[in-house]
Amino acid sequence: MKRIGVADTTFARVDMAGAAVDEVESLGSFDVARYTVPGVKDLPVACIRLIEEESCDLVMALGMPGPEELDRTCAHEASQGIIRVQLKTGVHVLEVFVHEDEAPEDELRELALQRARDHALNAVKLLEGGNALTRSAGTGMREGHPDRGPLR
Amino acid sequence: MKRIGVADTTFARVDMAGAAVDEVESLGSFDVARYTVPGVKDLPVACIRLIEEESCDLVMALGMPGPEELDRTCAHEASQGIIRVQLKTGVHVLEVFVHEDEAPEDELRELALQRARDHALNAVKLLEGGNALTRSAGTGMREGHPDRGPLR
Amino acid sequence: MKRIGVADTTFARVDMAGAAVDEVESLGSFDVARYTVPGVKDLPVACIRLIEEESCDLVMALGMPGPEELDRTCAHEASQGIIRVQLKTGVHVLEVFVHEDEAPEDELRELALQRARDHALNAVKLLEGGNALTRSAGTGMREGHPDRGPLR
Amino acid sequence: MKRIGVADTTFARVDMAGAAVDEVESLGSFDVARYTVPGVKDLPVACIRLIEEESCDLVMALGMPGPEELDRTCAHEASQGIIRVQLKTGVHVLEVFVHEDEAPEDELRELALQRARDHALNAVKLLEGGNALTRSAGTGMREGHPDRGPLR
Amino acid sequence: MKRIGVADTTFARVDMAGAAVDEVESLGSFDVARYTVPGVKDLPVACIRLIEEESCDLVMALGMPGPEELDRTCAHEASQGIIRVQLKTGVHVLEVFVHEDEAPEDELRELALQRARDHALNAVKLLEGGNALTRSAGTGMREGHPDRGPLR
Numbered sequence: 001m002k003r004i005g006v007a008d009t010t011f012a013r014v015d016m017a018g019a020a021v022d023e024v025e026s027l028g029s030f031d032v033a034r035y036t037v038p039g040v041k042d043l044p045v046a047c048i049r050l051i052e053e054e055s056c057d058l059v060m061a062l063g064m065p066g067p068e069e070l071d072r073t074c075a076h077e078a079s080q081g082i083i084r085v086q087l088k089t090g091v092h093v094l095e096v097f098v099h100e101d102e103a104p105e106d107e108l109r110e111l112a113l114q115r116a117r118d119h120a121l122n123a124v125k126l127l128e129g130g131n132a133l134t135r136s137a138g139t140g141m142r143e144g145h146p147d148r149g150p151l152r
Numbered sequence: 153m154k155r156i157g158v159a160d161t162t163f164a165r166v167d168m169a170g171a172a173v174d175e176v177e178s179l180g181s182f183d184v185a186r187y188t189v190p191g192v193k194d195l196p197v198a199c200i201r202l203i204e205e206e207s208c209d210l211v212m213a214l215g216m217p218g219p220e221e222l223d224r225t226c227a228h229e230a231s232q233g234i235i236r237v238q239l240k241t242g243v244h245v246l247e248v249f250v251h252e253d254e255a256p257e258d259e260l261r262e263l264a265l266q267r268a269r270d271h272a273l274n275a276v277k278l279l280e281g282g283n284a285l286t287r288s289a290g291t292g293m294r295e296g297h298p299d300r301g302p303l304r
Numbered sequence: 305m306k307r308i309g310v311a312d313t314t315f316a317r318v319d320m321a322g323a324a325v326d327e328v329e330s331l332g333s334f335d336v337a338r339y340t341v342p343g344v345k346d347l348p349v350a351c352i353r354l355i356e357e358e359s360c361d362l363v364m365a366l367g368m369p370g371p372e373e374l375d376r377t378c379a380h381e382a383s384q385g386i387i388r389v390q391l392k393t394g395v396h397v398l399e400v401f402v403h404e405d406e407a408p409e410d411e412l413r414e415l416a417l418q419r420a421r422d423h424a425l426n427a428v429k430l431l432e433g434g435n436a437l438t439r440s441a442g443t444g445m446r447e448g449h450p451d452r453g454p455l456r
Numbered sequence: 457m458k459r460i461g462v463a464d465t466t467f468a469r470v471d472m473a474g475a476a477v478d479e480v481e482s483l484g485s486f487d488v489a490r491y492t493v494p495g496v497k498d499l500p501v502a503c504i505r506l507i508e509e510e511s512c513d514l515v516m517a518l519g520m521p522g523p524e525e526l527d528r529t530c531a532h533e534a535s536q537g538i539i540r541v542q543l544k545t546g547v548h549v550l551e552v553f554v555h556e557d558e559a560p561e562d563e564l565r566e567l568a569l570q571r572a573r574d575h576a577l578n579a580v581k582l583l584e585g586g587n588a589l590t591r592s593a594g595t596g597m598r599e600g601h602p603d604r605g606p607l608r
Numbered sequence: 609m610k611r612i613g614v615a616d617t618t619f620a621r622v623d624m625a626g627a628a629v630d631e632v633e634s635l636g637s638f639d640v641a642r643y644t645v646p647g648v649k650d651l652p653v654a655c656i657r658l659i660e661e662e663s664c665d666l667v668m669a670l671g672m673p674g675p676e677e678l679d680r681t682c683a684h685e686a687s688q689g690i691i692r693v694q695l696k697t698g699v700h701v702l703e704v705f706v707h708e709d710e711a712p713e714d715e716l717r718e719l720a721l722q723r724a725r726d727h728a729l730n731a732v733k734l735l736e737g738g739n740a741l742t743r744s745a746g747t748g749m750r751e752g753h754p755d756r757g758p759l760r
Contacts (some may be wrong), residue, residue: 072225079226086233087196087200087237087240090200129183142163151260284489290470303564312746313745356698546653589618606622
């Protein structure tokens with residue numbers, strides 16, 4: 001059985017991991033390993049540990065960076081770390097971030113939950129292999145928002 | 153036979169990989185391996201896997217980052233990752249990105265397809281060796297746009 | 305007994321390490337190793353040495369970057385280094401930075417001390433394992449400031 | 457005989473490599489290995505290959521980034537990669553970039569050629585050892601432009 | 609006897625290395641190894657070579673980045689490289705940079721010399737061990753400028 005790591009933060013204001021786990025489990029039989037850290041900058045090491053110590057085949061890294069310039073820099077540093085984790089291990093880590101200023105506060109919770117669910121589907125597809133998403137290549141898919149569709 | 157990896161995204165709104173593969177195959181006999189991921193930040197690990205697991209001799213990484221500041225940061229992170237892949241493996245990964253605000257929407261599709269084709273030619277040249285492009289060194293070539301030519 | 309590294313700077317204007325050590329010791333029995341460097345850019349190597357030479361199980365990296373653009377860049381470089389340390393070693397390094405322009409000068413000392421204490425609690429929790437903070441996942445916790453709470 | 461790698465791009469609008477090679481050869485007997493890539497982001501892997509496969513003792517990486525914000529980011533990514541190459545191999549890679557907006561178009565060609573020549577001299581000096589440039593330390597040397605001289 | 613590496617540039621307009629070496633030698637008996645490179649982006653590889661080939665126990669990396677946006681980016685790239693050197697080797701590299709726009713031109717030389725001397729003292733302290741600077745932790749020390757002192 002494939003093992004999916006789910007790393008999240010206490011900083012986030014929505015339980016994105018709960019939504020991701022629900023969705024993953026609705027899509028098939030997977031082992032799930034959780035790891036919660038304070039903020040997004042702590043996610044890269046959590047992902048490494050989920051991969052190297054918990055033998056996860058793929059990790060979802062969920063976070064909600066704040067709206068300030070400093071928060072944006074934190075998110076950038078976290079993203080660079082998450083890419084490094086993948087290059088070190090060869091394992092996919094799907095970054096699922098929702099920025100607090102991406103939507104009005106009353107739409108933020110639903111956006112975060114939907115993005116987590118949409119990326120859970122990506123996770124399951126990627127575990128099937130590098131060609132499983134090829135039929136959707138270049139089609140303008142968007143996670144958490146309606147798809148944009150292909151350009152004509 | 154040389155093996156070319158083609159990594160692309162479901163986020164892109166144009167099937168750049170299709171154009172790249174057509175062009176590559178028109179230029180010679182090559183094995184092609186596809187790998188599709190959600191967005192540009194997932195490309196680096198796809199490239200690593202195409203190189204290490206699929207034994208590709210060169211990879212084209214195709215993507216269409218969005219027009220927002222956050223999209224620009226994503227593209228920057230992806231680019232840094234793509235360079236790291238190359239330093240880790242010693243294999244060329246040609247980044248073929250088209251930014252959604254690089255051209256008006258009605259010209260974007262053709263720009264993306266042309267850039268993919270132009271870089272397919274670069275890919276084939278680079279597989280011949282480090283000197284194959286030397287006759288064009290310093291001549292102001294541009295992929296997807298008309299060449300600028302050398303300064304006098 | 306778990307060993308916690310505490311790295312700090314002579315540049316900072318508050319003894320954050322003192323507060324962190326007091327809090328850690330009030331929460332249980334831990335070995336503490338100190339390492340003081342000039343500025344935040346020297347913290348990454350101090351963290352590596354605390355982990356590799358002093359066998360620390362977790363490190364807290366405390367600093368107070370100045371308010372100028374150059375200081376912000378320094379902090380960014382330090383943060384990237386701190387993430388790299390964690391990816392190299394698999395050990396958590398909690399970055400506890402307070403930016404000099406984050407609060408009026410008369411509130412800065414208390415903010416720094418409180419953030420150090422709050423992250424000391426995070427440190428102790430993380431040493432229990434990746435699930436110890438999961439009950440607080442997505443609840444909008446803030447270190448040094450009142451928690452924001454979950455979005456409804 | 458020392459071997460100098462010369463990596464350049466088809467994107468550049470001036471044959472900087474030609475000027476660099478001429479200058480190097482006027483300064484002594486050196487083996488020269490050329491490697492031409494499409495753009496500056498392809499230079500890091502070319503440098504790695506010149507060092508690891510072509511046994512170069514030093515590499516010059518020549519490029520002309522464009523004037524747009526995106527070009528600036530490309531150059532930044534290339535520069536970071538070039539530094540990483542050096543840390544991985546312990547071999548000097550002299551970055552010789554001329555930004556298209558550094559000078560009016562009619563002065564750009566001469567600036568690029570002069571900078572290439574000036575760095576060719578640096579290359580030859582560095583191959584003599586870490587002290588060969590020490591007599592010029594702190595003297596405000598500028599490549600491609602007149603030296604600024606030391607501050608009094 | 610401890611060995612201190614001193615890396616500097618021909619781009620700088622002040623002989624900071626001279627001041628650093630004088631100060632280091634006034635503070636005790638140390639072996640000193642010099643390495644001069646063209647600009648700050650060449651410092652990281654010089655530092656690696658001082659550590660790996662010259663067996664330095666600590667390195668000072670001295671430079672004077674120019675005042676333009678491009679210079680600032682160069683300095684940022686150099687700083688990231690200097691941190692990477694330290695993570696690779698576990699050896700301290702003290703970055704001693706003075707930005708040309710940090711002070712009026714007639715104060716710049718003295719600022720650069722004083723900063724070099726102040727960091728020479730840090731270097732000597734760090735060679736004593738990670739606790740040698742702990743008595744000054746959180747006291748607002750500044751190199752090249754008067755100390756700020758602790759916040760009350």
